[in-house]
Every structure is written in structure tokens, then in C-alpha cells.
Amino acid sequence: MQTRPAPLTIGPFALRSPVVLAPMAGVTNVAFRTLCREVEQERSGGAAGLYVCEMVTARALVERHPVTMHMTTFGPDESPRSLQLYTVDPATTYDAAKMIVDEDLADHIDMNFGCPVPKVTRRGGGSALPYKRALFRQIVAAAVRATEGSGVPVTVKFRVGIDDDHHTHLDAGRIAAEEGAVALALHARTAEQRYSGHSDWSQIARLVEHVPQIPVLGNGDIFTAQDASRMMAETGCDGVVIGRGCLGRPWLFVELDAHLSGREMPVPPTLGEVTRIMRRHLELLIAHHGELKGCREIRKHIAWYLHGFPAGSELRVQLARVTGMAEFEDLLGRLDPDVPFPADGYQPRGRQGSPGKVVLPEGWLDDPDDATVPFGADVMNSGG
DSSP: OOOOOOOEEETTEEESSOEEEOOOTTTSSHHHHHHHHHHHHHHHSSOOSEEEEEEEEHHHHHTTOHHHHHHTOOOTTOOSOEEEEEOSOHHHHHHHHHHHHHTTOOSEEEEEEOOOOHHHHTTTOGGGGGGSHHHHHHHHHHHHHHHTTTTOOEEEEEEEEEETTEEOHHHHHHHHHHTTOSEEEEEEEETTTTTOSOOOHHHHHHHHHHOTTSOEEEESSOOSHHHHHHHHHHHOOSEEEESGGGTTOTTHHHHHHHHHHTOOOOOOOOHHHHHHHHHHHHHHHHHHHOHHHHHHHHHHHHHHHTTTSOOOHHHHHHHTTOOSHHHHHHHHTTSOTTOOOOTTTTSOOSOOOOOOOOOOOTTTTSOTTOOOOOTTOOOOOOOO
């Protein structure tokens, strides 16, 4: 029987399950997080892991951009409330973290240095930034200083590095721990890989050995509960971060908790159960965004939910154009509720793409100890 891992501790929070939902732009809003928690409540009696809010930029938060403030919405029973910050400037980082504490906007701050998107790295942000060790140190230190004494822990997520010639994760992990971060998460790909190919779990093991004083979480290529237990066994990491694996499968967290605790795995949902979850997802999106935008938001989830199911191309197209709840319910009613979960329903979904050369600011690699704040790098981006 599987031996249950020790509870994952993030600062003052002891999580029953060592599983964290990765922030994903346009996905992990309050509607999706609430849905995941509800499904887990129904099937296993309560939310066991950590569900992280969509990432927001520190500058936009400090400037109280309306869209950003809306993104920081949490459910009334959501605990701990976890918010991820994207930032490039120590001063703005301090102001944003202080604002989160002073206005009780969240219970936990995660800092993202993993975005590989060219429009971000070419300005020195995202996964390019940890190469600048002094600047990285100042940013993490600013967040920890702003939250000191508040009980709001700071964690840090990053990638293996820019490319295979410029690995930064070991320095980044050591620096973050020295400056007071209470846990680390490593996406075991380089920025050059983006989301393609396979993540290198051996780099997670190296980080675990390099920074033994705080928990290390692994991220990359976890699509089944067995993947999660294998990553933890192979790397010695303290927990796992789930991104694309839960797209269209918000019940994955129930499977993960059951498998990691040695309980019997739940039966995969039938198409009827999946349509019920889809309907609830749209209800939550409408409550958060209104009917028109909520329907626009559900469209990208439809292909993920129906992956492997026999739905027919015409119905899929109609669902992808849905504009109202009544229309959505009518279309869902045309699906056969008795169809079992497909054998290929565990395949990867979401963005994958191909690797690409990382575009950096001119002279970026010249001096890793240059702490100059990159100009124009605090744009919104999509995580990593």
C-alpha cells in the first residue's frame, strides 16, 4: 500500500495533501478554484491541497488596475488564499506585498520567475530574471521584508534556467532560501524548452539536495496520480505542482490525494458526470464574470473536458460558440451520459508548442550580479 507522504507545510499552513494547483492565466480564477474544491469536497470530504490564484503583476496590483483587482477575488470559504505575483522591481515588490498584508488580500504569496514567453524574456522578466542573481535576491528579500511578522509566507517558483548553457535553479533556490522564502517550486524545463518535450526531473532532485532546509515542489509532466508519486519517489521532492494535467479534469486532485494516501482510487467520471461539472463550471464563471464573458471563458475548457469522448464535431463547434447558460444546457443534453471515461482521457492537453531560442535584452548575460531593474519588463504574462 502507498505510504502517505508527510503533510506539506507552507509557512504556518499544514496541507493534508502535498499537491498545489499551479497558477494558469485565464484558467485558475475563483470559478475554477471553487470548482476544484467543490469536487474534492464531494468526493473526499474536503480540500486537501493548495489552490493558487491567477498570477497578477505587482505593478498592476499597486496601481489598483480594475482587471487585476478582479483577478484577486477569492471564494468566501477559500483557505488558505494563495496569490501569485509577477515582478521585476524590488521597490514595487515591497509595495505589492505590503498591500497584500495590510489589506488582507491573501494568506500566501507565491512569486513567479518561470514565464518563458518571448515578449517577457526579451525585457528581462520571467525566466530570464534569476540569471541576475543580485536583482533576484533583492526582489525576494523585499517580499519577505514586507510580510515580516504577518504570518503570510512567501514562496518562489522558477525554471531550470534560460537554456542548457545557463542553468539558474540552484543559485535561485539557495538565494531564495537565504532571503526567507519558505518553499520552492521548480518547473523542470528551461525557458528554451517552453512547454515542449519532457521535463527533466533529475534537476528537481538536484535542487532538493542543494536546498535541504525548505520544502521543494516539483512541476512538469504530471498528468496522472501515478506520475505524482513517481516524481516524489524519484526526486525526493516534498510536493507536486499541477498545471496542464488538470485542464478539463478538476477531479484530478481527488485522484492525487487518494493515490498518495494509499486509498482506493475513485472511479473516473462518466460523460454525464463530466457534463454536470461543466455546467457547474459555467455557473461559477457567470457569477464571477457575468453571462456573456462567462460563456466566452468556458469555450476554451470545452475541448479539454471532452477530450477523448465521442461528442461529434458539429456539437463541439456549437459548444465552442455558446453565448448563454440555457443554450449550453441544451447542447450538453445531447451528449450520452452513460459513456465511460475514455482510455486516452489522461493524455496531455493544453499548450505544448515547440522549443525556441530565448530572446534576452542586449548584454543580459554579461554580468549576473548587475542589479539594474529591467526597463518595461513588468508586463502581464502567462506564468511558467
